[in-house]
Amino acid sequence: MRHVIKIITILVAISAIWIGLLQTAVIPNSHTWLLPIYLVVLLGCYGLLMVGVGLMRFPTCPQEAMLLQQDIIEAKEFLKQKGVDFGSD
Amino acid sequence: MYSGIYLFICLFCFVLFRDVEFEIIVVDDGSPDGTQDVVKQLQQVYGEDCILLRPRPKKLGLGTAYIHGLKHASGNFVVIMDADLSHHPKYLPSFIKKQLETGASIVTGTRYAQGGGVHGWNLMRKLTSRGANVLAQTLLWPGVSDLTGSFRLYKKSVLEDIITSVVSKGYVFQMEMIVRASRKGYHIEEVPITFVDRVFGSSKLGGSEIVE
Numbered sequence: 001m002r003h004v005i006k007i008i009t010i011l012v013a014i015s016a017i018w019i020g021l022l023q024t025a026v027i028p029n030s031h032t033w034l035l036p037i038y039l040v041v042l043l044g045c046y047g048l049l050m051v052g053v054g055l056m057r058f059p060t061c062p063q064e065a066m067l068l069q070q071d072i073i074e075a076k077e078f079l080k081q082k083g084v085d086f087g088s089d
Numbered sequence: 090m091y092s093g094i095y096l097f098i099c100l101f102c103f104v105l106f107r108d109v110e111f112e113i114i115v116v117d118d119g120s121p122d123g124t125q126d127v128v129k130q131l132q133q134v135y136g137e138d139c140i141l142l143r144p145r146p147k148k149l150g151l152g153t154a155y156i157h158g159l160k161h162a163s164g165n166f167v168v169i170m171d172a173d174l175s176h177h178p179k180y181l182p183s184f185i186k187k188q189l190e191t192g193a194s195i196v197t198g199t200r201y202a203q204g205g206g207v208h209g210w211n212l213m214r215k216l217t218s219r220g221a222n223v224l225a226q227t228l229l230w231p232g233v234s235d236l237t238g239s240f241r242l243y244k245k246s247v248l249e250d251i252i253t254s255v256v257s258k259g260y261v262f263q264m265e266m267i268v269r270a271s272r273k274g275y276h277i278e279e280v281p282i283t284f285v286d287r288v289f290g291s292s293k294l295g296g297s298e299i300v301e
Contacts, residue, residue, distance in 0.1 A: 003229070003230070003272065007228075047223055047224070047227065050219075050223045051216070051219050051220050051223050054201075054219040054222070054223065055212075055215055055216060055219050058201075058207070058215050058219065059200070059201065059202075059203075059205055059206035059207070060206050060207060060208055060210075061205075061206035061207065061208050061283045061285070062208055064177075064206065064208055064283040064285050065208045065209065065285050068174060068177065068285050071096075071100055071177075071179075072093075072096055072174070075096045075099040075100055075103070076096065078099060078103075079095065079096075079099055079131075079134070082134045084095065084127070084130045084131060084134060
């Protein structure tokens with residue numbers, strides 16, 4: 001099934017539930033009208049939360065930078081022995 | 090200023106030399122800084138069938154660079170990675186091992202999983218990276234944790250199939266590749282990688298290599 005169709009299906013399902021709630025008035029209609037807005041706000045907050053948490057927990061690797069510098073030095077030595085001239089950085 | 094390509098090639102060969110049959114294809118878009126001279130010297134050291142230099146007259150873009158490199162590839166698998174040492178060749182064995190274990194069509198490197206990471210990114214860059222990732226995850230459900238990474242191992246036939254159907258350019262290109270692959274139902278696995286940024290500043294050199 002194409003991805004777009006999946007998304008549309010979910011939206012249709014949510015709309016159906018919403019209209020159903022309006023019809024049967026299980027929850028007072030004044031609340032039901034606002035439900036979509038609550039949903040959008042909730043989704044927005046969830047997104048911001050994920051970005052914030054992801055930002056705080058962003059994996060970093062400062063030790064890798066040092067290892068890389070060592071590897072660079074070793075590689076330069078090796079190539080020098082093989083007679084490769086790479087100028088200066 | 091010379092780019093780091095000679096170091097990249099040296100480390101690459103060091104990591105894989107005894108265990109795996111490979112060739113390195115360097116797609117160079119007219120870098121003016123003596124890059125090609127250095128690569129030619131390395132061809133003397135490692136052999137001309139090991140390092141293939143396939144330059145292009147001017148800067149033509151990443152997607153076409155991949156297609157260009159792919160035309161010259163002769164193996165069964167293709168690894169695409171940056172040649173400025175932000176992608177370290179030492180992870181290549183873990184890519185290969187994962188592919189052998191799982192038979193995956195694509196093995197993609199992720200900077201976000203346990204064991205992965207970045208270095209040299211400021212807050213803004215981390216923010217845009219996370220923001221783009223959350224947005225893309227919510228909308229696209231790609232099934233991979235790192236959508237914009239460009240350190241990947243592909244089966245050659247799979248890469249050929251996807252690359253012809255990708256339409257975007259630049260930053261989005263990498264995302265589109267992996268999303269299309271996911272939609273087509275290809276088996277995708279991930280390995281953690283570390284990304285050390287800006288060791289060799291300016292230009293973005295992409296080298297693609299084939300592993301048999």
